[in-house]
Amino acid sequence: MSSVMEYNGYHAKVEFDDQDNIFVGTVMGLNDTLAFHGKSVNELKESFQNCIEDYLDLCREIGKPPEKEFKGVFNIRISPDSHREAAMNAAIDGITLNQFVAEAIDEKIERKRAMTVN
Numbered sequence: 001m002s003s004v005m006e007y008n009g010y011h012a013k014v015e016f017d018d019q020d021n022i023f024v025g026t027v028m029g030l031n032d033t034l035a036f037h038g039k040s041v042n043e044l045k046e047s048f049q050n051c052i053e054d055y056l057d058l059c060r061e062i063g064k065p066p067e068k069e070f071k072g073v074f075n076i077r078i079s080p081d082s083h084r085e086a087a088m089n090a091a092i093d094g095i096t097l098n099q100f101v102a103e104a105i106d107e108k109i110e111r112k113r114a115m116t117v118n
Contacts (some may be wrong), residue, residue, distance in 0.1 A: 005045070010052050010069055014044065027051065029069030
């Protein structure tokens with residue numbers, strides 16, 4: 001089972017490692033790998049906050065702008081058949097393939113939201 005934590009605009013996926021009996025978190029949406037852990041929820045929260053603050057401090061020290069998660073740009077890999085179908089449907093609808101994919105993602109997200117509300 002996993003869940004998501006948020007701190008200072010950064011999000012992390014958290015899982016429980018039953019072999020080591022700790023919570024393990026990984027910050028999502030960055031090229032840099034940021035990970036943290038804790039034995040309790042409070043320790044996990046503190047470790048996550050320290051992880052983000054250390055990352056921001058390091059970026060300042062080396063003069064690198066910190067990455068922002070989920071920039072809105074990503075590559076996907078799909079089958080050639082799905083690629084063709086999506087491109088053809090986008091053309092029929094008079095929109096770009098990018099718009100077609102963005103609309104499909106938005107529709108899926110909205111269906112998921114509706115399911116969790118009901």
